[in-house]
Amino acid sequence: MKITDNTLYLEDISAESLVQEYGSPLYVYEESVLRSQFRQLRSGFPEELLSIHYSMKANSNQSILRILREEGSSIDAVSELEVRLALESGFEPQQILFTGNNNNIEEIEYCVEKKVLINIGSLALLELYGERHPGTTVSVRINPGIGAGHHAHCITGGPDSKFGIYHDQIDSVLAMSKKYSLTLNGVHSHIGTGIFSSEPMLEAMEMTLGVAEKFPDLEFVDFGGGFGIPYRPEQLALDMKDLSQKMTSRFRQFINSYGRDLKMKIEPGKLLVGPAGILLTTVTNISDTPKHRFVGVDSGFNHLLRPTMYGAYHKIINAGCASGNEEDVVVVGNICESGDILSKSGDEIIRSLPKAKIGDVLAFLDVGAYGLSMSSQYNFRPRPAEVLVQEGQSRLIRRAETYEDLTRCFVEIK
Numbered sequence: 001m002k003i004t005d006n007t008l009y010l011e012d013i014s015a016e017s018l019v020q021e022y023g024s025p026l027y028v029y030e031e032s033v034l035r036s037q038f039r040q041l042r043s044g045f046p047e048e049l050l051s052i053h054y055s056m057k058a059n060s061n062q063s064i065l066r067i068l069r070e071e072g073s074s075i076d077a078v079s080e081l082e083v084r085l086a087l088e089s090g091f092e093p094q095q096i097l098f099t100g101n102n103n104n105i106e107e108i109e110y111c112v113e114k115k116v117l118i119n120i121g122s123l124a125l126l127e128l129y130g131e132r133h134p135g136t137t138v139s140v141r142i143n144p145g146i147g148a149g150h151h152a153h154c155i156t157g158g159p160d161s162k163f164g165i166y167h168d169q170i171d172s173v174l175a176m177s178k179k180y181s182l183t184l185n186g187v188h189s190h191i192g193t194g195i196f197s198s199e200p201m202l203e204a205m206e207m208t209l210g211v212a213e214k215f216p217d218l219e220f221v222d223f224g225g226g227f228g229i230p231y232r233p234e235q236l237a238l239d240m241k242d243l244s245q246k247m248t249s250r251f252r253q254f255i256n257s258y259g260r261d262l263k264m265k266i267e268p269g270k271l272l273v274g275p276a277g278i279l280l281t282t283v284t285n286i287s288d289t290p291k292h293r294f295v296g297v298d299s300g301f302n303h304l305l306r307p308t309m310y311g312a313y314h315k316i317i318n319a320g321c322a323s324g325n326e327e328d329v330v331v332v333g334n335i336c337e338s339g340d341i342l343s344k345s346g347d348e349i350i351r352s353l354p355k356a357k358i359g360d361v362l363a364f365l366d367v368g369a370y371g372l373s374m375s376s377q378y379n380f381r382p383r384p385a386e387v388l389v390q391e392g393q394s395r396l397i398r399r400a401e402t403y404e405d406l407t408r409c410f411v412e413i414k
């Protein structure tokens, strides 16, 4: 992404011309950013020690999955259909780790049939699994008792969290594995998403290793994802170089005391795809109240939920006038809800932006993760197209939905 002559370019193509060609709104992904995010992360760890399982819930577009597979990624999947899509995108069953939550047993049966790695996060499900598949191998997700993240909805560890087997119930896990002759080959934890400092990550790692040492048959320990990306201009990035060095040296120490070679897994989502994605929208309306100037666009929380759901900040650029006389505005979508505010930042809704007019293209940055993947068809508005750009070339990787797509599942009453 770069700005030349006050105009936004994505891999050398102007954002405005992409909208002209593919329509608005439009999700655009920069391939070079995606690849370099993966390579940079990979280079921080010794090759033989680490497996990266891309958390495909962040963005499950098949072209993105294929690019990350080419780069050497494996997969973290949360549902049966994610597993199916990963398989159909060319991942080997043993590259896919299924970590459901409150998933039904049929989803697990599907993974058994497909020979996908299964990670179980509840004692009740472990019992059910053991009864059906005694003498097999699984891993377990534990709740290490601590959580972290950029919003309460994003914290997935600690006593308020529904995820994983609480770390004080490990004796029951071990007893169950004995009862059903299960081999527990992995311990997994994931404490949250949008984490900006190493401390909670390393603390959770410590707790997880404390549990892992009680398991005699491990092949891997998985420390989950959650690596934050800087959304705000002033935000400091998580120091991945430092964190990866610390994780590596602590893990090596653990391997020494464990006495057997083990793999470390991590499951980044946002870190890999977040910075690669841009949502292009078109200004459709400008209106004033005594308090605010509202700039309305042809998208909304149906396409980008993070501002409404978490108060998450996304930088906004006027693609044809990246800098200029600024005014305080509230950027809103076309969804019939007063919470449909795209310029949110916590409780703040006002953003200073160059004066916009109807027809201008507004770009929302860093939306590659949990953007389209969390979208809906609310207000009977179809999902936008997705385009991949690379070195001046653009390719459609998902067409926009149509009226027919929206009505396809209706069943007529006879």
Ligand SMILES: Cc1ncc(COP(=O)(O)O)c(C=O)c1O
Binding pocket: 055, 057, 058, 076, 099, 156, 190, 192, 193, 194, 224, 225, 226, 227, 267, 268, 269, 270, 271, 369
């Ligand atoms: C089990 C698990 N692993 C990995 C991730 C990816 O998190 P992030 O996108 O913050 O890296 C998630 C996200 O919710 C998750 O639930």
